[in-house]
Amino acid sequence: MSVKKQPVTASDVAKLAGVSQSTVSRVFIDGSSVSAAAREKVFAAAKELNYRPNAFARSLTTNESKLIGLVFPDSDYPIHMETLQLLSKELQKNGYSAVLIPWELDAQQQHSIPNIFQYRVDGVMAASAQFNTALYEECQDFNIPIVQFARVEEGTSCSSAISDNYSAGKLAARTLVERGAKKLAYLTGDIPSYTNNERLEGFTEELTDLTGSAPREINTSYVYEQALEGIRAVLAADDRPDAFFCSTDILAIALMDVAKNEFGLSIPEDFQVLGFDDIPQASWLGYQLSTFKQDFNRLAKEAVKQLLKQVQTDDQTMVKLMIPVELVERGTLRSK
Amino acid sequence: MSVKKQPVTASDVAKLAGVSQSTVSRVFIDGSSVSAAAREKVFAAAKELNYRPNAFARSLTTNESKLIGLVFPDSDYPIHMETLQLLSKELQKNGYSAVLIPWELDAQQQHSIPNIFQYRVDGVMAASAQFNTALYEECQDFNIPIVQFARVEEGTSCSSAISDNYSAGKLAARTLVERGAKKLAYLTGDIPSYTNNERLEGFTEELTDLTGSAPREINTSYVYEQALEGIRAVLAADDRPDAFFCSTDILAIALMDVAKNEFGLSIPEDFQVLGFDDIPQASWLGYQLSTFKQDFNRLAKEAVKQLLKQVQTDDQTMVKLMIPVELVERGTLRSK
DNA sequence: CTGAAAGCGCTTACAG
DNA sequence: CTGAAAGCGCTTACAG
Numbered sequence: 001m002s003v004k005k006q007p008v009t010a011s012d013v014a015k016l017a018g019v020s021q022s023t024v025s026r027v028f029i030d031g032s033s034v035s036a037a038a039r040e041k042v043f044a045a046a047k048e049l050n051y052r053p054n055a056f057a058r059s060l061t062t063n064e065s066k067l068i069g070l071v072f073p074d075s076d077y078p079i080h081m082e083t084l085q086l087l088s089k090e091l092q093k094n095g096y097s098a099v100l101i102p103w104e105l106d107a108q109q110q111h112s113i114p115n116i117f118q119y120r121v122d123g124v125m126a127a128s129a130q131f132n133t134a135l136y137e138e139c140q141d142f143n144i145p146i147v148q149f150a151r152v153e154e155g156t157s158c159s160s161a162i163s164d165n166y167s168a169g170k171l172a173a174r175t176l177v178e179r180g181a182k183k184l185a186y187l188t189g190d191i192p193s194y195t196n197n198e199r200l201e202g203f204t205e206e207l208t209d210l211t212g213s214a215p216r217e218i219n220t221s222y223v224y225e226q227a228l229e230g231i232r233a234v235l236a237a238d239d240r241p242d243a244f245f246c247s248t249d250i251l252a253i254a255l256m257d258v259a260k261n262e263f264g265l266s267i268p269e270d271f272q273v274l275g276f277d278d279i280p281q282a283s284w285l286g287y288q289l290s291t292f293k294q295d296f297n298r299l300a301k302e303a304v305k306q307l308l309k310q311v312q313t314d315d316q317t318m319v320k321l322m323i324p325v326e327l328v329e330r331g332t333l334r335s336k
Numbered sequence: 337m338s339v340k341k342q343p344v345t346a347s348d349v350a351k352l353a354g355v356s357q358s359t360v361s362r363v364f365i366d367g368s369s370v371s372a373a374a375r376e377k378v379f380a381a382a383k384e385l386n387y388r389p390n391a392f393a394r395s396l397t398t399n400e401s402k403l404i405g406l407v408f409p410d411s412d413y414p415i416h417m418e419t420l421q422l423l424s425k426e427l428q429k430n431g432y433s434a435v436l437i438p439w440e441l442d443a444q445q446q447h448s449i450p451n452i453f454q455y456r457v458d459g460v461m462a463a464s465a466q467f468n469t470a471l472y473e474e475c476q477d478f479n480i481p482i483v484q485f486a487r488v489e490e491g492t493s494c495s496s497a498i499s500d501n502y503s504a505g506k507l508a509a510r511t512l513v514e515r516g517a518k519k520l521a522y523l524t525g526d527i528p529s530y531t532n533n534e535r536l537e538g539f540t541e542e543l544t545d546l547t548g549s550a551p552r553e554i555n556t557s558y559v560y561e562q563a564l565e566g567i568r569a570v571l572a573a574d575d576r577p578d579a580f581f582c583s584t585d586i587l588a589i590a591l592m593d594v595a596k597n598e599f600g601l602s603i604p605e606d607f608q609v610l611g612f613d614d615i616p617q618a619s620w621l622g623y624q625l626s627t628f629k630q631d632f633n634r635l636a637k638e639a640v641k642q643l644l645k646q647v648q649t650d651d652q653t654m655v656k657l658m659i660p661v662e663l664v665e666r667g668t669l670r671s672k
Numbered sequence: 673c674t675g676a677a678a679g680c681g682c683t684t685a686c687a688g
Numbered sequence: 689c690t691g692a693a694a695g696c697g698c699t700t701a702c703a704g
Contacts, residue, residue: 007399007456007478009681020691025683035689050477055454056392056401057682060696063343065392067455070436072424073417081409081416088408088436097452098436100406100424116433118391119403120343141386142343224620257621284560285593286622345697356675361699371673393698396680 017045086300145310161303169202181243189222288331353381422636481646497639505538517579525558624667
């Protein structure tokens with residue numbers, strides 16, 4: 001074992017400061033009654049000894065760890081890194097730290113999820129696209145609040161902070177119709193999700209209201225390479241849509257890539273495209289994709305706020321926070 | 337405060353199993369001597385009560401937390417998410433968990449780094465592009481091993497696992513010259529880094545050996561949007577290079593984007609391009625970028641292995657692990 | 673192999 | 689405001 005420097009404890013500080021250990025402890029607890037004089041002496045001693053309260057010892061008595069388990073996004077989808085930053089910083093701001101819970105566990109490893117609970121996280125933020133049932137049940141068992149970030153798993157009861165996908169869908173329909181689209185399609189991946197359904201529902205309802213007919217729904221894969229084939233089929237057919245609302249920017253980009261590179265088509269002349277997410281690539285020179293931007297900053301703030309509320313109070317009311325989405329116009333829509 | 341269920345402790349399990357609390361404890365420690373009979377009884381009781389050893393209590397006595405602080409990548413660079421997954425899973429595999437240390441802290445927040453040390457992480461993995469001096473000093477003070485992932489900060493003494501940038505640079509020069517390039521350039525960003533220097537050095541040395549002259553060095557920004565202007569200037573000038581070795585794929589893509597979209601140039605006809613990283617976009621239809629692929633899987637494995645070695649033994653020898661890089665040929669190089 | 677007991681570094685009533 | 693003491697849930701010599 002490594003020769004770890006003997007850590008300095010509250011008692012060491014107490015000795016140097018000439019006060020009791022209890023007093024040292026109080027100095028580091030907000031709202032404790034300590035005289036200014038004692039406080040000074042303790043701070044001085046603590047600084048000299050480079051003292052840090054031991055969070056483990058603390059949580060042993062307080063029964064709260066100030067640790068939040070973070071189930072983080074699985075794919076390398078371009079915005080996830082930012083999301084993680086936001087979430088982590090927001091937690092930090094509130095005095096909490098994030099412990100990573102790797103989402104991908106095979107059957108044999110399933111038992112390692114419980115391991116995370118050896119650390120007694122106060123709450124769990126689920127930001128992964130996959131939803132881990134074992135994790136969910138474990139949280140239920142231990143009465144640990146869990147909130148879902150930018151996702152909703154149906155059939156579970158946890159709070160969530162998500163973008164207003166339904167309204168985005170409606171706005172997409174309205175916008176595309178306004179710009180003269182006649183044959184609209186909704187291009188999406190292969191994994192069903194609540195957020196995707198909401199978006200499709202909004203899109204369909206609004207379009208039906210406006211034109212009397214529903215959009216064509218095209219299912220392919222969320223993975224660029226695997227989406228290509230399906231897209232080729234759609235573009236090659238006679239009934240090619242003249243407007244696509246894509247459920248991710250990656251899909252929109254895959255669509256544009258095959259349209260331009262393999263079919264010699266122009267956008268928005270041959271068809272209009274609307275994406276979703278506003279990933280960095282959406283603004284690249286070759287794409288200039290019009291898309292919906294999710295307010296991840298606000299999503300993170302709200303999600304953390306809600307989680308901490310559930311952690312710190314008895315109020316376990318499940319709430320679904322809806323954050324508006326913004327249409328970012330670039331070059332893949334016709335002008336009005 | 338929330339009504340947290342009273343957690344079940346080793347004593348509860350002991351009572352139910354009809355053994356002492358010490359025995360329960362031993363059952364959950366690998367290598368302790370416990371009779372098979374006792375072990376069975378304890379497991380049964382633990383299962384029934386849904387018992388999880390409290391890691392905080394444990395680390396209070398063992399003086400090790402099995403927690404690794406993870407300073408994670410700052411940008412939304414497309415491969416970082418994968419890296420995080422790999423690192424986190426590798427740690428998990430070894431019985432450790434990762435606590436996030438947000439890298440971006442303004443002056444006022446600098447004190448929040450020390451806070452992370454209230455959790456007594458056993459080691460720190462620095463995977464961020466930025467290097468936080470406060471963190472580094474804190475680690476030194478507390479004698480906490482730190483290893484750098486895919487980066488090296490000069491003037492500090494910590495181990496690191498990085499790609500063999502020097503050899504990649506040499507191979508880039510050799511390859512480009514082989515393919516007939518005469519006017520070679522090295523296109524890079526604005527933030528100097530050890531890894532970038534190594535790559536440039538390899539590139540320069542090999543090129544000088546081969547042709548007698550050094551490459552032209554072009555500095556712009558690592559951010560797509562901000563790189564555009566500099567690239568335009570280079571492409572507009574008379575002395576346009578006929579081959580670019582780019583220090584990131586993002587730069588290579590920005591270069592190709594302006595070349596095609598604004599100058600009507602073709603690649604590799606008008607010039608050849610070699611990237612670095614092999615981000616997902618490199619294989620997109622519109623790019624087909626030839627590039628160097630870093631072996632992040634191996635980097636993660638080695639980095640974790642090294643960190644845990646330093647955590648668990650007295651051997652604090654600083655090592656710099658060099659992982660080979662692979663050239664992925666796609667469409668931006670001429671044929672031999 | 674196993675139990676009783678001390679101790680890890682804190683917080684928190686309880687007295688004063 | 690402050691100190692002495694109990695207690696949080698474990699691990700680990702120490703005896704047996």
